[in-house]
Amino acid sequence: MNRNGVSGTGVTISEAAKQAAARRMEIFARRHRFKIVEVVPWVVALAVFFAFPNYLALGAQILATVLYALSLDLVLGYAGIVTLGHAAFFGTGAYAAGLMAAHGMGEPFLGLAVAALAAAAVGFVTGSIILRTHGLPLLMQTLMVATMLYELANKANSITGGADGLQGMAVKPVFGLFRFDLYGRTAYLYCLGVLFVGWLVVRRIVHSPFGRSLTGIRENEARMHAIGTPVFRRRLTAYSISAALAGIAGALVAQTTQFVAVDALGFERSGNILIMLLLGGIGRLYGGFIGVPLYMIAQDRFAEIDPVYWYFWIGLLLVLVVMFARGGALGVAERLMRRRDAGQ
Amino acid sequence: MSEIFAASVSILFHGLAFAMVLYLISVGLSVTMGLMGFVNLAHGVFAMFGGYAATTLMSVYGVPFPLALAAAVVLVAAASVVCERVLYRRLYGGAELDQVLMTIGLVFMAAASAKYFWGPLAQPFQPPEILRGQIDLGFREFPTYRSFLILCGAVLVTALWLGLDRTVFGAKIRAAVDNLRMAQAVGINTSRLFTLSFALGSGLAALGGGLGAEILPIYPGYPTDYLVDFLIVVSVGGLGSIRGPFFAALLLGVSDTAFKYLLPELGSFFIYALTLALLMWRPRGLVGPS
Numbered sequence: 001m002n003r004n005g006v007s008g009t010g011v012t013i014s015e016a017a018k019q020a021a022a023r024r025m026e027i028f029a030r031r032h033r034f035k036i037v038e039v040v041p042w043v044v045a046l047a048v049f050f051a052f053p054n055y056l057a058l059g060a061q062i063l064a065t066v067l068y069a070l071s072l073d074l075v076l077g078y079a080g081i082v083t084l085g086h087a088a089f090f091g092t093g094a095y096a097a098g099l100m101a102a103h104g105m106g107e108p109f110l111g112l113a114v115a116a117l118a119a120a121a122v123g124f125v126t127g128s129i130i131l132r133t134h135g136l137p138l139l140m141q142t143l144m145v146a147t148m149l150y151e152l153a154n155k156a157n158s159i160t161g162g163a164d165g166l167q168g169m170a171v172k173p174v175f176g177l178f179r180f181d182l183y184g185r186t187a188y189l190y191c192l193g194v195l196f197v198g199w200l201v202v203r204r205i206v207h208s209p210f211g212r213s214l215t216g217i218r219e220n221e222a223r224m225h226a227i228g229t230p231v232f233r234r235r236l237t238a239y240s241i242s243a244a245l246a247g248i249a250g251a252l253v254a255q256t257t258q259f260v261a262v263d264a265l266g267f268e269r270s271g272n273i274l275i276m277l278l279l280g281g282i283g284r285l286y287g288g289f290i291g292v293p294l295y296m297i298a299q300d301r302f303a304e305i306d307p308v309y310w311y312f313w314i315g316l317l318l319v320l321v322v323m324f325a326r327g328g329a330l331g332v333a334e335r336l337m338r339r340r341d342a343g344q
Numbered sequence: 345m346s347e348i349f350a351a352s353v354s355i356l357f358h359g360l361a362f363a364m365v366l367y368l369i370s371v372g373l374s375v376t377m378g379l380m381g382f383v384n385l386a387h388g389v390f391a392m393f394g395g396y397a398a399t400t401l402m403s404v405y406g407v408p409f410p411l412a413l414a415a416a417v418v419l420v421a422a423a424s425v426v427c428e429r430v431l432y433r434r435l436y437g438g439a440e441l442d443q444v445l446m447t448i449g450l451v452f453m454a455a456a457s458a459k460y461f462w463g464p465l466a467q468p469f470q471p472p473e474i475l476r477g478q479i480d481l482g483f484r485e486f487p488t489y490r491s492f493l494i495l496c497g498a499v500l501v502t503a504l505w506l507g508l509d510r511t512v513f514g515a516k517i518r519a520a521v522d523n524l525r526m527a528q529a530v531g532i533n534t535s536r537l538f539t540l541s542f543a544l545g546s547g548l549a550a551l552g553g554g555l556g557a558e559i560l561p562i563y564p565g566y567p568t569d570y571l572v573d574f575l576i577v578v579s580v581g582g583l584g585s586i587r588g589p590f591f592a593a594l595l596l597g598v599s600d601t602a603f604k605y606l607l608p609e610l611g612s613f614f615i616y617a618l619t620l621a622l623l624m625w626r627p628r629g630l631v632g633p634s
């Protein structure tokens with residue numbers, strides 16, 4: 001088949017090539033449709049709610065962190081912006097929701113909205129400054145932005161509580177009906193619902209023409225520029241949307257734990273989410289759904305025993321995944337499936 | 345008036361000592377990033393282990409100071425060659441993200457190992473007898489060890505710059521930084537060059553870690569807590585440059601000391617803002633092509 005897909009240039013196109021092209025087109029046209037596999041995470045999440053009533057507090061944290069991973073995947077996996085400062089948005093959201101609740105405006109959804117707006121504003125302002133660069137300078141600037149916000153939050157004792165963290169939050173019941181209980185039942189379902197909506201949004205974005213253009217920019221920025229894509233604006237839009245989602249994730253953690261620590265803006269918060277996403281698989285939408293629970297459950301089990309060993313093994317795992325298991329768990333699964341298909 | 349003068353002299357003096365340590369540690373990172381195009385977040389690991397090796401040799405085995413430093417440099421350089429051959433090499437020319445994650449993994453492993461073998465506290469550092477106390481430089485007294493640091497730094501910087509300008513090895517590095525393919529085409533063994541310059545950079549980092557243990561205490565959080573400083577020096581200085589990071593280190597060392605002295609509340613905040621502004625102005629650093 002010739003490049004333009006136009007036959008009649010005198011070249012005979014084999015039937016097999018035609019069929020292969022048609023199949024590719026069909027896969028492409030159906031990419032956005034819901035597949036049966038995509039129900040699995042939600043069924044599992046609901047099953048966990050009934051099966052492990054004692055672990056719902058941890059479960060709520062995991063769900064919120066999955067949303068955080070999803071926001072990172074949008075900017076890193078699809079738009080290809082390598083960031084070491086995503087905690088800037090997580091923390092901004094957490095402090096926004098936290099301050100609202102601490103000053104008598106504890107309506108949870110209002111808190112989420114304000115957190116999303118605040119984080120998106122930070123993403124938009126800093127993004128419009130730093131997204132003009134690429135590579136290491138960009139990496140450095142994302143790190144600088146997060147570190148500056150961390151310093152600010154740490155020093156602004158009277159507002160944020162500084163190193164002691166923000167206390168005195170009073171979050172109102174969800175829909176005015178469901179109080180946040182001690183067992184984390186409300187928290188779990190609340191986070192699950194927000195995550196579900198966030199997932200729908202991100203899924204819609206990555207399959208939209210806008211999302212396709214992001215992937216194009218990631219793969220070949222010069223070419224996208226040449227065909228008339230407003231590259232900077234697209235990157236900035238993706239960055240701001242991702243910031244808003246990360247802000248919502250931060251707000252969820254703040255509201256369900258009724259506490260904001262200054263760590264919410266720290267380097268570890270930016271680094272660990274990268275690791276969780278890497279373990280699951282970057283740029284695949286579901287990396288966070290696999291990597292985050294794996295990491296956080298393992299951390300909950302092992303880190304209590306000995307945090308020193310925990311970091312050693314995580315470091316080793318990171319090196320091994322980068323060296324031998326590109327694409328994390330989902331990447332390995334994809335390769336195994338392909339091998340199976342090829343074997344048939 | 346004399347008070348302001350005394351304060352500025354203090355700031356300059358301590359800033360200079362800090363800058364020398366920063367430069368020694370970071371210059372190797374600049375070469376790794378500029379020459380191999382490798383985003384190496386694990387460079388501080390080499391400095392930390394250099395510091396651990398030097399302090400342990402001195403305090404536990406009673407090895408004299410210069411000998412302990414030399415041993416630390418050799419040990420770390422040898423270990424870095426193994427790392428480069430086994431790990432780094434596979435990711436040259438690969439995705440930035442893979443490099444970032446692999447080196448974060450190395451940092452985690454190194455920090456955990458350091459905590460396991462040496463415990464969570466900072467290592468005690470005792471300079472030899474003649475370098476303790478104060479030294480009288482005519483118009484006022486200065487801490488002897490820091491004066492020694494500045495002197496050492498000046499000698500090493502001169503040696504490094506002369507070496508890069510006058511030796512064949514230096515010319516090869518400059519050629520490879522400028523144009524890697526062309527360097528390969530004219531017959532430079534870039535693979536060996538990478539390994540050697542990586543070892544040299546790590547060795548210098550180990551030396552900086554050992555010499556600077558008084559300013560940057562050696563403890564398991566070392567590679568993460570000072571990472572931002574090393575990265576600032578390299579990215580502001582200009583990747584692949586040998587001279588650029590020196591000026592960046594001077595800028596960071598002196599301004600950091602000044603801010604900590606004059607504005608302890610928001611000192612580090614201004615440093616980061618300054619870095620951000622510098623990187624916006626010249627994304628490739630002060631010395632790199634704009």
